[in-house]
Amino acid sequence: MTPLLQAHDLRRHFGGVQAVNGISVTVNAGEILGVIGPNGSGKSTLFNCLLGQIAPSGGQVLLDGRDVTGWRPCDLNRLGVSRTFQLLQVFPQLSVLENLILAGQEHVGSRIGRLFGPRDAGLTASAERMLARFRLQPLAHARAGGLSYGQQKLLDIAMAFMAGPRLVLLDEPAGGVNLTMLGGLRDLLRAMNEEQGATFVVIEHNMDFVMSLSHRVICIAEGRIIADGPPAEVREDARVIESYLGT
Amino acid sequence: MAHSSGRSLAASLLLIALASVLPMVLQPYGIYLLSLWAVYTIAAIGLNLTLGFAGQMSLAHAAFVGIGAYCTALLGAHGVPFPATLLAATLLAYGVGWCVGYPALRVQGHYLAFVTLAFTTLVFLVLRNEAWLTGGIAGISNIARPRLFATPTAYLRLCLAALLAVSLAVWWLLRSPWGRAFIALRENPIRAMSLGVDVRRYTLLAFAIGAALGGIAGAFYAPLVQYIEPSPFALGFSINLLMMVVIGGAGYFLGPFLGALIAVLLPEWLRFLHDVYLAFYALAVILLLLVCPTGLLGLSERLLAQRGGRPAERADA
Numbered sequence: 278m279t280p281l282l283q284a285h286d287l288r289r290h291f292g293g294v295q296a297v298n299g300i301s302v303t304v305n306a307g308e309i310l311g312v313i314g315p316n317g318s319g320k321s322t323l324f325n326c327l328l329g330q331i332a333p334s335g336g337q338v339l340l341d342g343r344d345v346t347g348w349r350p351c352d353l354n355r356l357g358v359s360r361t362f363q364l365l366q367v368f369p370q371l372s373v374l375e376n377l378i379l380a381g382q383e384h385v386g387s388r389i390g391r392l393f394g395p396r397d398a399g400l401t402a403s404a405e406r407m408l409a410r411f412r413l414q415p416l417a418h419a420r421a422g423g424l425s426y427g428q429q430k431l432l433d434i435a436m437a438f439m440a441g442p443r444l445v446l447l448d449e450p451a452g453g454v455n456l457t458m459l460g461g462l463r464d465l466l467r468a469m470n471e472e473q474g475a476t477f478v479v480i481e482h483n484m485d486f487v488m489s490l491s492h493r494v495i496c497i498a499e500g501r502i503i504a505d506g507p508p509a510e511v512r513e514d515a516r517v518i519e520s521y522l523g524t
Numbered sequence: 525m526a527h528s529s530g531r532s533l534a535a536s537l538l539l540i541a542l543a544s545v546l547p548m549v550l551q552p553y554g555i556y557l558l559s560l561w562a563v564y565t566i567a568a569i570g571l572n573l574t575l576g577f578a579g580q581m582s583l584a585h586a587a588f589v590g591i592g593a594y595c596t597a598l599l600g601a602h603g604v605p606f607p608a609t610l611l612a613a614t615l616l617a618y619g620v621g622w623c624v625g626y627p628a629l630r631v632q633g634h635y636l637a638f639v640t641l642a643f644t645t646l647v648f649l650v651l652r653n654e655a656w657l658t659g660g661i662a663g664i665s666n667i668a669r670p671r672l673f674a675t676p677t678a679y680l681r682l683c684l685a686a687l688l689a690v691s692l693a694v695w696w697l698l699r700s701p702w703g704r705a706f707i708a709l710r711e712n713p714i715r716a717m718s719l720g721v722d723v724r725r726y727t728l729l730a731f732a733i734g735a736a737l738g739g740i741a742g743a744f745y746a747p748l749v750q751y752i753e754p755s756p757f758a759l760g761f762s763i764n765l766l767m768m769v770v771i772g773g774a775g776y777f778l779g780p781f782l783g784a785l786i787a788v789l790l791p792e793w794l795r796f797l798h799d800v801y802l803a804f805y806a807l808a809v810i811l812l813l814l815v816c817p818t819g820l821l822g823l824s825e826r827l828l829a830q831r832g833g834r835p836a837e838r839a840d841a
Binding site for chain 2: 328330349350351354355359360362366367368369370371375378379380382383384385388391392393394396398436439440
């Protein structure tokens with residue numbers, strides 16, 4: 278079966294700094310892939326190259342075997358690829374409900390059809406279901422900018438799921454989230470993976486979170502993959518311990 | 525979306541209704557000022573869409589109004605009926621606005637301001653120097669009003685009808701998914717793009733629709749003043765329109781209505797100051813912006829929030 282996402286010899290340099298240095302990785306449908314590594318190792322740059330946020334200097338990105346290297350993020354999103362960012366990225370002036378509707382509206386009908394169609398693009402019901410799933414219903418009409426950090430984080434992640442993506446790339450979803458919320462988030466992601474077959478790539482520094490969530494983990498250091506395997510195996514890898522986890 | 529709530533629309537409709545009955549108590553000059561307010565408001569609504577809602581800095585709006593005005597005057601001089609000249613002015617400004625939007629795909633903020641400033645200057649120079657087409661500094665005179673709306677009062681009502689139509693159309697647009705996409709473009713284009721919003725297309729649309737509204741304003745301006753020459757469409761008018769949007773409240777549906785009202789009336793109120801009126805005008809604008817940097821509507825919202833014991837927050841109401 279063709280992997281959902283493949284990167285072949287992906288490279289990206291900034292001047293003399295090789296942020297991503299020949300990374301090849303495969304993500305299969307239904308898999309949760311954890312990505313770990315020290316700060317500045319190239320994890321977020323890898324995400325940005327995979328998602329068209331920045332153009333890779335070299336290499337190839339394939340989605341369902343189709344070359345999508347350098348495609349714009351909005352085009353990739355319409356193919357079912359979604360993401361969250363390391364820093365919070367909600368639309369503070371819009372309500373929570375409208376943030377979710379916005380996250381799904383470009384997948385409904387044509388652009389002209391949306392202009393003359395209903396205000397909510399027919400998405401209120403599915404946005405409310407998403408709110409229920411992420412336990413944000415009481416905040417539906419609150420301005421997103423007025424939410425707590427943790428609530429905004431949940432909204433940010435919920436938005437990534439609004440259009441029913443096949444592949445979601447989550448950049449440090451556990452960052453700044455309290456322990457109670459963290460457990461809920463892990464259960465939620467796992468449930469979405471098991472029930473809907475959603476595929477995740479998760480960058481995370483919280484080892485307990487990423488190791489308990491992922492089916493497979495890769496560790497990146499200095500723009501290269503230094504370990505790739507099941508979580509327990511990667512955790513014990515000498516190179517990973519030396520360059521990232523420490524003793 | 526509170527920024528284009530039903531209350532904002534109701535308030536704007538009330539203003540238009542009020543303006544339509546005022547001619548009964550106004551002298552001809554007052555009727556002219558009201559017509560000018562309607563025309564400026566249409567242009568400012570266009571700039572508010574581009575700048576206030578979609579977040580694209582533009583100093584090109586005077587040029588779009590100029591393009592609309594000259595298109596109407598030139599076609600009208602060849603006997604083309606007003607509805608056709610209006611349509612032509614709208615489409616021409618839309619097309620030019622779409623092209624002017626391209627630099628916005630590469631530069632933002634101050635840099636985009638400079639690009640659009642250069643465009644306004646370029647259009648001004650074309651209007652001034654290409655006398656074979658535009659009449660140069662002599663301009664175009666005897667611009668006829670539509671026969672059914674030849675009197676000042678009738679023409680005012682036509683301008684108000686146009687303002688009503690533009691208001692309803694823009695209100696609809698802002699409440700549609702397009703309006704949400706424009707706000708996303710303003711607030712966080714990178715995130716918007718990751719959610720499937722075609723930022724490139726919406727940026728061009730924001731410029732083109734804003735420009736088309738400028739073209740409509742120009743199409744009504746030319747028969748109102750019945751004589752046009754290049755200087756009203758120079759950079760100063762772009763800044764004046766920017767001031768209308770900012771003073772009323774950028775990103776507020778009602779903002780351009782109030783901003784244009786102040787821009788039209790304030791110079792008249794200060795006229796008793798004779799030679800120093802411009803200095804006082806500038807001072808009044810500076811004070812206004814110091815007291816309420818988010819415009820009059822931002823100030824009223826802040827005061828309402830304080831009265832209600834809630835922290836003030838920008839609400840695009």
